[in-house]
Amino acid sequence: MTHQTDLNLVSLHELYEHAQDVSKLIARRAFQIFESRGHVHGKDREDWFLAETELLTPVKFHLSVSGDQLIARAEVPGFRREEIKVTVEPRRLSISGKTARNENHKSGKHNRLVKRAQLMWRVIDLPTEVDLSKTRATFSDDTLAVVMPKTDPAKSVRVETKLALSA
Numbered sequence: 001m002t003h004q005t006d007l008n009l010v011s012l013h014e015l016y017e018h019a020q021d022v023s024k025l026i027a028r029r030a031f032q033i034f035e036s037r038g039h040v041h042g043k044d045r046e047d048w049f050l051a052e053t054e055l056l057t058p059v060k061f062h063l064s065v066s067g068d069q070l071i072a073r074a075e076v077p078g079f080r081r082e083e084i085k086v087t088v089e090p091r092r093l094s095i096s097g098k099t100a101r102n103e104n105h106k107s108g109k110h111n112r113l114v115k116r117a118q119l120m121w122r123v124i125d126l127p128t129e130v131d132l133s134k135t136r137a138t139f140s141d142d143t144l145a146v147v148m149p150k151t152d153p154a155k156s157v158r159v160e161t162k163l164a165l166s167a
Contacts, residue, residue: 007086007137007144015087018096022119026051057120059095070130072146078118079142086137086146090129093146095122 010018029051030044037043060075072093076084079097087094097120130148137146 007081007084007139009135009137010085010087012087012089015085015094015096018085018098019121021098022096022121025117025119026055029055055117055119057118059120059122061095061122061124063124063126065127068150070126070128070148070150072124072144072148074122074144074146075142076120076139076144077142079120081139084139084144086144088130088132088135088146088148090132090151091126093124093126093148095124095144095146096120 026048030047033047033050034040034044037047057076057078062073064071064073072095074095076095076097078101079099083099084095084097099118101118126148129151131151134149135146137144139145
């Protein structure tokens with residue numbers, strides 16, 4: 001079933017807050033990895049990168065140019081419409097999301113349900129400026145589509161200078 005819905009674009013402030021949340025979750029997981037290694041110092045970067053690979057979902061992304069607009073498509077399986085945040089700046093597109101998934105962990109004879117965060121984060125520099133007021137984002141069948149009309153090129157104006165001669 002194909003169900004297409006519009007997404008609300010979020011402000012830079014909201015994106016920044018979401019980035020802070022993502023960073024805190026990665027830091028918490030990196031610290032858990034550090035603890036599991038017996039508190040051995042000197043591998044903080046490795047712990048951080050491992051935490052990122054565990055928590056951040058890879059996003060398949062494609063940017064195309066079609067006439068007077070840029071079209072970005074991102075595959076975001078596992079995320080619902082309300083969990084996706086899209087921010088557009090004149091030359092940058094940011095896509096983020098946060099959801100929780102339940103995982104069964106078996107320890108001995110017991111199963112326990114663990115809630116684990118699933119995150120996505122992707123920032124793309126755009127090849128040209130886009131018109132923020134006309135940008136639209138839709139979500140359908142695990143695919144996010146962002147259509148960004150290009151801005152009109154600046155018009156050049158001829159400027160003449162006159163020299164004043166003083167006597």
